[in-house]
Amino acid sequence: MIFILTFKNVKWGTKNYFKVKKLYLSAFPKRERFPISGLLAMGLQKRVNFQAVYDQENFIGLIFWTYAKQIIYIGYLAVNPIWRGKGYGSEILNLMKRNHPGQEIVLDIEPVIKTAKNYSQRINRLLFYKHNGFKLTQDNLVDEGGRYSILSSDKHFKKRSLSQLLDHMSFNCYKYKIVKR
Template sequence: MDLDIQPVRLSLSNYRDVKQLYQRAFPKYEREPWSWMMLKSKFKQADFMAFYDQNQFVGFSYVIHSHGFHYILFLAVNDQLRSQGYGSRIIAQLRTLYPSDSLVLDIEQPDPSAKNNRQRLRRLAFYKRNGFYLTPKKLEEDQMTYRVLATKKHINQHKVDRVFEWFSWPLGWFIQ
């Protein structure tokens, strides 16, 4: 059964729950400014969606549309409902919403010396079970190296770099 989808807006009944889940699910160095995400989601290049199962808030996704693919910038499942299949259901729903193009996302690169390496490996296995492939593309940031995964085996790595031009703070405001 499909999940119900609502755009994340101030008027959303679970707006505060979405924001709190975002803050719990992602470390501060990975988060984007909330107000920037809300602003950018008003444009057709991004979808900020809350997912519901029979009126129960189960999670959210933030997807940027660019260069022939859909970049899942954030996806989180309600902490009280994890390991119940909701992450897979959200991904299945995203694949239905965007059937012809690849879904792309990044995860922390597995690293045996990382404290959370077990979590990183579980996350990689989860996405592989849900039809994602590891690509050769890596994103290097100050505190972390991320691996890019996609639902198509081959993606244009240069286009992955360009997806963030529109979203980036503050210059992304001018790129539409």
């Protein structure tokens, strides 16, 4: 399959905004979501991107990400349910890697806990990221929404770089800790 992906910035009230908002609200549990107004505000900064992903005219998904010299943090990545399982999530990650060679890409996911109601979904998500070259680090991100496993595309996770990036992204308002698993 040939992908022709484009990333379009999300602005309040646009067609992109309504598509992204609908997917965002359905793809992430309330406790894991920043207010969408917060994502829009953070996306106005340099180096912070809140974007709709398209393959030609088809709305594929959303990505919220930020970057610094050596690191990229993907806060949210979701593929529209009608396009899931067709390789789009992998292609988005591959495009990020191709466009930012040499940069560590970091993200966090719900930890794989056997007693979780969505255990199989958590396993599948971890396997998806591992298939795409990500490795579990020895650290978790803990915030008011819960505890999340940190994954990295690099062998040597740079905890300090991630902390600086999260602080910049959130105007120093995001309350979190990075702790050992």
